[in-house]
Amino acid sequence: MSFFCCSCLFGQDYFPKNDGVKTTNTNYTAFTNAKIHVSSGQIINKGTLLIHNGKVISTGTNVSIPKNTKIINIEGKSIYPSFIDMYSDFGIEKPKAQPRSRSQAPQYDASRTGYYWNDHVMPENEALSKFNYDSKTAKALLDAGFGVVNTHIQDGIHRGTGALVALNTKEGNETRILKENSAQYLSFDRSATSRQAYPNSIMGSIALLRQLYNDAAWYKKGLSKTKDLSIEALNRNQDLIQIFEAGSKANALRADKIGDQFGIQYVILGGGDEYERIDEIKNTNAAFILPVNFKDAYDVENSFLTSSLALSDMRAWSQEPTNPKVLADNNISFALTTHTLKSPSEFKGKLMQAIKNGLSKEKALEALTLVPAQLLGQSTAIGTLNNGAYANFLITSGDIFEKKTKLYENWVQGQQHIVTNMNTIDIVGDYEFSVDNTTYKMTVEGDIKKLKSKITSETKTLGSKISYNNDWVQISMTTKDSTSQDFIRIVAHVENDAALKGKATLPNGNEISFSAKKSTKTEDDSEEKDKKDDDSKNSIASISYPNTAYGFKTLPKQETLLFKNATVWTNETDGILENTDVLIKNGKIVKIGKNLSDGKAQIIDATGKHLTAGIIDEHSHIATASVNEGGQNSSAEVSIEDVIDNEDIGIYRNLAGGVTSIQVLHGSATQLVDVRLL
Template structure:
């Protein structure tokens, strides 16, 4: 904070010394320029929708005074005739860190600190939340970067400190290199900035995951509401800063479509409408993006084509990555078509000099030039609350404008000048003649051909003679060309040097000094042949023939071109595994309608039904996995020993290929559990595997409430090299549970008392457990700990719902029955770590025979798609009947998850979540022929076979397009093999996107 104060004081001292009118001047007589400047005969783009032909723009004191075709020019005016040229408003970049030094993490050994080890006092308890930060306090005008931005057409940038979850306020800056901060700072506090990413400057461990960031933001907003009521007993400068700046625009760095939806979800809960920085992939879920009602800031750092010449490496390319190269440039167009407000930014580009080429790429892919100009001028001006001051050339606006040779979005158009606040910044001398083109000249009886290309500042030359390309170097300034070229004879070390001036007829005339020192006249005649309109159209047409890959749902391999719909289906003559009292029915029909099982019997009919001949096949309820981490973008929030405040529903990854693979294995429902990093983990998500639907549509309606607890090695960090968090022992784990539930009882009593209380998400969740409204699935192995947690639960008058893993469950099965807890276990995993040494494959059967409700779970994306075979192992190990073994992966997990009234068996009235198998469902030869959820076929074996061929064809087409792009000289990127890391209970990799 001390640094912040110093920065602000420095800014005002600088302003007083160099900017203020009232500061005494002792440098002699000075005059102030009060003249007008008039730009005449220009095509003036006042805005994207208002254009004046052959007009005049009149400016004074850094502002626009007038514009039009009949502007009265005052006598004290400097008149600049720019006939044939165009004027546009300068561009605005809403998302920048211009003038702000990038925060750097300290080097050396920096192990994480405990969750409450904050580095500040008087501020919010979490270091990653810093609304008190002010960009202005750290701002230092960077003339070099300003030059790069000015030459890309930008006149105003909105800059901020790009560090942390809540990053504080930004500052709006005019890129006026000739003035001081007292002039160019347009808004000291222009916006609040947020993200899901932690601060690079803090060692504080919490949050360690995406869902943790979301939970922290929610709690911070709740604390701010509490503080605003004057109920806090302590001062919090962070919360005061948040509340003080709550009316500012709030810009959220999402970085991809999924995080954009997550950010909007948090904002909606607290009545905040963020402006969202996207990631360029929003076109894939544009309907969901539009439903956020947010305005977006779009980066245009479209991917380069991959270098696909190495066939072996190319085989590792994911179809989704190949499609991204094809589809990303359409993103701005898709936003425009859907009437979503968006601004464009240079963010993620290596240099602003890349901006124009990328923008032209978007225009070539359907973005209109009018929308492009809006996205760079009027829309960011409106979002920043300065619609009449920047972004247009209306009277009274800042004189921020570009002078160009023509259409600003044409590749050949040159940017001559960028005026900011009435100050000129020259990019290219507008009087410099364009000498690019093809030439021919003769020297010493030898004919040469020369091509000059590029901007006059970075002119390139190619000289050939006698079918040989010669080394050449060229420069051009003030209409004079300097050229040196090597001799045709490669053994000669001599150079020919040319100095020539541009003639009115576009020829180059001067002298040449030959390698032997002799001088001769130099005359290069320009080839006046130009492309006809039809030739240019043909070229554009050839470029436009690039096929844009079709979007699927999800936009990956095996996605649907259109989402599948609910059908009326009649299965005929199937072997039906009912999981009910009727048992297994031979040659039986099942009718599905409106997403439900309507009839079970013989000789059923429905005129509107699609008939499926199931003769010789088996129809079962869909498999349910009680313990999975498939479709999770984040698994563990291990930054605290209790993370009840986080929810797996926040981090569902609807594009995880594991969803499709599980459908191919007959799985229709699963519980996505938090990991086992801490004793009290996060809340679960119970989903249906509706491949192609968005994340929220996967979650069960009226989903039962679950939470993950954990015991054993993981929570006490036995295998951690730098574990610093309590608890470190098994007895510490017990004490932690007692402590937290004691606190929850006190919190519950306070809520009931009617007295004011600070809403605590974590405590609210624990109170739900005390109230028996939320159920516990507990990661467990060792009998002593299993006993311990049951006793703790009984002490606080609630029950554990499920012990998951529970590989020593066979030792305490009788006590489990007495407590009323179920067991969800592995079929035959053992001895993979110390606390599993006593595991036996008979565990499931022994618990079942004792009266425990038993399920077989996966905790593994590979095992989950063969749970049918895992169930079969219990027949070998323990002599289970086929029907009871099958219930281990269908009806029993449904009971444990409290969804057995909807799924788990084939019964009239239940959801139509069924699987048609080619063989006995527990056979190693069985394949899921159709996997159906609520009457919608999400997996079909026949479609899968066709898709495999289609994917090969599409990949081949994209490879050919990429090869063509490389042959045209376009940049390519190397292939980097990507492999999705399988997430298990103990996964603690990078989980913050």
């Protein structure tokens, strides 16, 4: 279905405006002499972007500009498509957990009539029914470069449909809503707003999803005598993109297995650990949505915390930033998301970590624009600056994936959002100045809105704060005298060459003239600093299997093995055989005898050693993501096979004790139906 047919909301112009009489600018706007990134694979140098009524009219080097056009010359600056976050809860109030006292009886039945029998399944939910535009969060997202979000209610196992929303701060929801039912969302997590007991484990969630799909197929045949609004919503939206919140590589594989069983190809929200089992992840054939909430460096100077820090945590800290690159290297399609970040303002810093660890800038831009647009079926309307697309674009000082690059403006549907004034002079850099016959050096770092200063005199670092607004700088710094809390306060105007000129107020109240000149660094100096930054980054820990202490460098493979001269305990009528050889191929014993040979076998001298069958543990609960499902009286539908954890350290500990086979069982809370044939 084409974008322009997906909703009738685009043509609505009959809404009353109660914020005063305003005139609408119907002129064209042309941005000239820009480096235009039309898409991740198309760049126009010295180009023109022409927009009108919130849409891109033309991009190129020879654009015909109409007479009624506002021309904005942004020579030396770059234009990019605004970013898209396809996994968001923007504008949706976070679900609040239902309180429950210890004396309260468990809730076994659904609390709703006319809907599915389980409250954690809510396909009928629609994001728009609970959507309220959040101006504060919208500003944070716009400042981070995002122009469109795909939002939904993050509650329950089947969460219903999301909505595609433009972060247009000037207009109402009638123009912001790009698609009212953009995708169906699922997860393994129970609803926070329901107290229904079942399921209370991940294997129960898997069983419930399978039951839901079976019930929906049965209902579709018209066999039900009752009306189920949940199943009707599920069937009605079955052709929408299906987005599954997995949150880990193991859950991604579990979700994909369900999808394969019912002919559904999910788009999977990952957990950032897909790199650990990339071959299995690739075999899902799924597109992924990747969070970039990489771990911060651990404080290893704290001896108490260090003693409790696992090597697997240190490995994750080192390896997680490589995850996007690993997926890109394996031709796995993925989008990036701000999901799990404390604030969208963290996004660029985290993304820069991924780029430093090998993610190409082209792939990064693609994952933020074209890929989410394509997955959502909206690539003609968002994600590029092709003719007819929405005028959603960023104006930057240069390469958007460089740390020093500034984001000036974020235009959404042709509406301007100023992030940083384009005419603001950049004062980041190094300065030298004198106050009261003392020489100081100052380094200014950070974003214009949140600058940091470091001031030194000789070898001593002084306390300091800096603020910058409307071409004026205010600096507060301590004096060299550490025995008193005296301050020098500076107010200075920023000149065109970033020089600072103004007044300094001394601790005694006297005012003196102040000036500071920004040092000019050569390009070689900048390159040397960048190289130093790259050299200082931590080397990446290699993957092991499992990815913990003492893991294997490669996945173990079956080999042809020949054990020579062992004492073999056959556990059969042959009894114990002395000085006997055992040949193993493809995981099985193929021959037992004396003087055996095989040219391809690895020879293992077992002289003086005993070889016996491995121990079989008939009843165990190791290597499971969940064991018990006690959410309802009979839970015979759950399967331990769904939740086997092949990386459980218990497997290796059992192997070390001689155990080679284990029957993994449910816990005692899982109730089975006793069926007997009489």
